[in-house]
Amino acid sequence: MQEVDLIFKNARVLTMDSELRQFEPGAVAIKGDEIVAVDKEEAILKKYNAREVVNCQDKVLMPGLVNAHTHVPMTLLRGVADDLRLDVWLLGHMMPVEREFVSPEFVRLGTLMASAELIRSGVTTFADMYYYEEQVAQAAAEAGLRAVCGETVIKFPSPDAQSYEESLEYTRDFIKRWKDHPLITPSVAPHAPYTCTTEILQAATELALEFDVPVQIHLAETRQEVETMRREHGIPVIPYIRKIGMLEAKIIGAHLVHVDEGEMHTLKNFNVGVVHNPSSNLKLASGFAKVTQMSAMGINVGIGTDGPASNNDLDMFEEMRLASFIAKGITNDPTALPAPHVLTMATRIGAQALHLDKQIGSIEAGKKADLILIDTSAIHNSPRYKREDKMSFAQIVYATKTFDVTDVLVNGKFLMRDKKLLTLDEESLLKEAQNFARRIDSFLLEREKSVLSKLIAIETATEEESFEVQIKVPVKRFDEIFEKLKKPEIKVVYQRHYLQYDTYFYFDDADQGRLRYREDEIINPQGQIVKARYRLTLLGPAFEREFAHTVLLSRSRYLAKATHSLRFYREYFKPIKEMVIEKERYRWKVVFKETEFYINLDRLVIPKMGDFLEIKSRTWSRHDAEEKAVLVADLLKTLGLEAAEPIGKDYSDLALE
Numbered sequence: 001m002q003e004v005d006l007i008f009k010n011a012r013v014l015t016m017d018s019e020l021r022q023f024e025p026g027a028v029a030i031k032g033d034e035i036v037a038v039d040k041e042e043a044i045l046k047k048y049n050a051r052e053v054v055n056c057q058d059k060v061l062m063p064g065l066v067n068a069h070t071h072v073p074m075t076l077l078r079g080v081a082d083d084l085r086l087d088v089w090l091l092g093h094m095m096p097v098e099r100e101f102v103s104p105e106f107v108r109l110g111t112l113m114a115s116a117e118l119i120r121s122g123v124t125t126f127a128d129m130y131y132y133e134e135q136v137a138q139a140a141a142e143a144g145l146r147a148v149c150g151e152t153v154i155k156f157p158s159p160d161a162q163s164y165e166e167s168l169e170y171t172r173d174f175i176k177r178w179k180d181h182p183l184i185t186p187s188v189a190p191h192a193p194y195t196c197t198t199e200i201l202q203a204a205t206e207l208a209l210e211f212d213v214p215v216q217i218h219l220a221e222t223r224q225e226v227e228t229m230r231r232e233h234g235i236p237v238i239p240y241i242r243k244i245g246m247l248e249a250k251i252i253g254a255h256l257v258h259v260d261e262g263e264m265h266t267l268k269n270f271n272v273g274v275v276h277n278p279s280s281n282l283k284l285a286s287g288f289a290k291v292t293q294m295s296a297m298g299i300n301v302g303i304g305t306d307g308p309a310s311n312n313d314l315d316m317f318e319e320m321r322l323a324s325f326i327a328k329g330i331t332n333d334p335t336a337l338p339a340p341h342v343l344t345m346a347t348r349i350g351a352q353a354l355h356l357d358k359q360i361g362s363i364e365a366g367k368k369a370d371l372i373l374i375d376t377s378a379i380h381n382s383p384r385y386k387r388e389d390k391m392s393f394a395q396i397v398y399a400t401k402t403f404d405v406t407d408v409l410v411n412g413k414f415l416m417r418d419k420k421l422l423t424l425d426e427e428s429l430l431k432e433a434q435n436f437a438r439r440i441d442s443f444l445l446e447r448e449k450s451v452l453s454k455l456i457a458i459e460t461a462t463e464e465e466s467f468e469v470q471i472k473v474p475v476k477r478f479d480e481i482f483e484k485l486k487k488p489e490i491k492v493v494y495q496r497h498y499l500q501y502d503t504y505f506y507f508d509d510a511d512q513g514r515l516r517y518r519e520d521e522i523i524n525p526q527g528q529i530v531k532a533r534y535r536l537t538l539l540g541p542a543f544e545r546e547f548a549h550t551v552l553l554s555r556s557r558y559l560a561k562a563t564h565s566l567r568f569y570r571e572y573f574k575p576i577k578e579m580v581i582e583k584e585r586y587r588w589k590v591v592f593k594e595t596e597f598y599i600n601l602d603r604l605v606i607p608k609m610g611d612f613l614e615i616k617s618r619t620w621s622r623h624d625a626e627e628k629a630v631l632v633a634d635l636l637k638t639l640g641l642e643a644a645e646p647i648g649k650d651y652s653d654l655a656l657e
């Protein structure tokens with residue numbers, strides 16, 4: 001008789017090996033962290049003697065589930081912002097909250113909470129991408145879970161690094177510390193091609209190759225991402241990452257929703273691990289990944305929950321069921337992604353997608369002892385049909401719930417026995433989590449009150465000069481003004497020609513001001529559009545008075561480069577009203593009597609309001625503004641427009657009238 005540490009007997013064993021062998025009654029012998037043998041119970045008991053024998057009483061014994069893509073610390077952000085599009089959700093809500101709250105304590109707590117949820121739901125390995133990944137690794141190892149831990153690298157300053165160079169340094173140290181750990185596989189996690197430069201992606205790949213660790217990345221998640229990639233690099237996402245050399249590394253790509261057949265061949269040829277995230281793709285309406293096709297081509301498509309802020313849980317049973325149902329629905333084929341294959345995606349193929357298949361994913365001698373026991377006797381899972389092997393898989397994929405998992409073993413150690421967690425104290429975690437939620441709620445409530453703080457949360461805004469002198473007069477002929485501008489008293493610094501599209505957002509509380517989204521199309525002397533520019537201006541309420549026939553305005557003004565679409569800002573700022581103004585503008589910067597002014601000659605196209613000449617100048621000083629107001633009247637005279645009726649209002653106010 002051979003001595004082992006542990007035997008599970010009297011089980012329905014689903015090995016999930018390449019032949020999908022089952023044993024009933026079956027048994028598994030374990031020594032240390034490894035599976036020594038799996039067979040019929042009789043054969044195992046004949047050959048092995050164990051210190052401890054667990055009678056599984058007809059429970060299912062199978063490999064632990066592999067959650068191949070998640071962000072476990074985001075457990076603390078579960079429910080913080082829902083029912084939003086990916087860009088609004090991520091850039092408008094997640095990232096600003098993360099900048100404010102993500103700390104080593106946040107990450108540790110979130111990971112411990114997630115570990116409890118993962119263990120309870122039968123997950124023994126997860127692949128994570130987040131910040132302060134050192135804390136993720138530490139907490140996961142303490143909870144006893146196996147994890148691929150990816151430190152995020154991104155082009156923006158992040159919660160744990162001011163620059164991507166800093167993130168890469170952090171990642172290098174992190175990899176060195178954890179690379180030989182029995183449970184943790186460190187990895188590099190460039191967030192996505194749209195949030196990383198080519199240089200960042202290449203540096204991350206080099207680091208991964210240097211230490212032979214995987215690269216985790218979000219790929220082709222939304223149609224918008226692919227369109228941006230085509231616009232900026234002329235090719236779709238997969239050819240781009242191939243071109244820049246990323247596919248030399250062991251890639252774990254999350255989502256891959258928008259890829260064509262050619263790209264799928266590339267994924268297959270480079271052994272890219274693909275992770276399908278059904279709930280997240282549904283909730284963020286990212287689209288439907290072609291999982292049936294990718295799987296048929298032999299690509300390793302595993303399953304992930306994504307983070308609990310976009311799901312909102314870590315339930316792999318739900319993901320399996322959804323993966324199968326969605327595949328059937330979108331292919332009009334009920335035989336698509338059948339239960340045995342889906343359960344393989346969540347175990348052995350998931351392990352392959354994480355490049356960990358030599359260690360985990362199936363019950364086979366020599367693999368790590370990562371196992372779960374499932375009680376299938378509850379009412380929602382009964383009765384049981386047995387005449388075909390595949391019925392066991394269907395029972396797990398279609399009818400089993402997380403709370404049917406009774407025992408979890410990782411690396412030969414129990415993390416849960418008879419539904420009792422052995423490495424975590426859920427009660428204290430819950431209390432701490434609620435404290436974070438309270439603080440994050442207050443922060444967001446405060447931010448929602450102010451358009452300015454919402455703007456600052458997503459764009460770098462600079463405050464502009466607060467005094468503005470302006471006058472506007474109707475004009476009849478542009479050519480006459482062109483001639484007048486040649487007068488020697490007026491020195492032209494430069495001249496521009498634009499088509500200008502403005503959208504004004506109005507808010508419930510008028511004191512918040514108006515937000516203007518402006519698109520300038522710059523036209524060259526040949527009449528061609530040569531450049532487009534997008535800006536946001538938050539205009540505070542104006543205090544105005546007449547001064548020397550001009551209007552002197554005093555108001556706050558914040559300017560920011562608009563880096564997202566108008567649709568994004570509309571969904572993010574939620575204005576109560578909008579106004580569109582389109583105009584053709586000739587603009588001159590001039591020096592008149594040693595003072596700088598801007599002269600605009602505008603043709604209002606929408607709404608059709610006619611042609612106007614505007615003179616404007618801005619300054620920080622009230623005194624300066626008053627002096628300029630006098631000069632504006634002189635300049636108007638020099639342009640031969642002294643008799644015209646001056647208008648003090650902005651175009652948006654005129655249009656409202």
Ligand SMILES: CSC[C@H]1O[C@@H](n2cnc3c(O)ncnc32)[C@H](O)[C@@H]1O
Pocket residue numbers: 071090094095098129130131152153189190191192218221280306307310
């Ligand atoms: C590199 S992970 C950290 C970073 O990613 C954000 N995130 C979470 N889920 C998704 C997703 O589905 N697509 C894109 N980005 C996601 C998370 O908020 C972190 O900032």
Ligand SMILES: [Zn+2]
Pocket residue numbers: 069070071218254306307
């Ligand atoms: Zn993700």
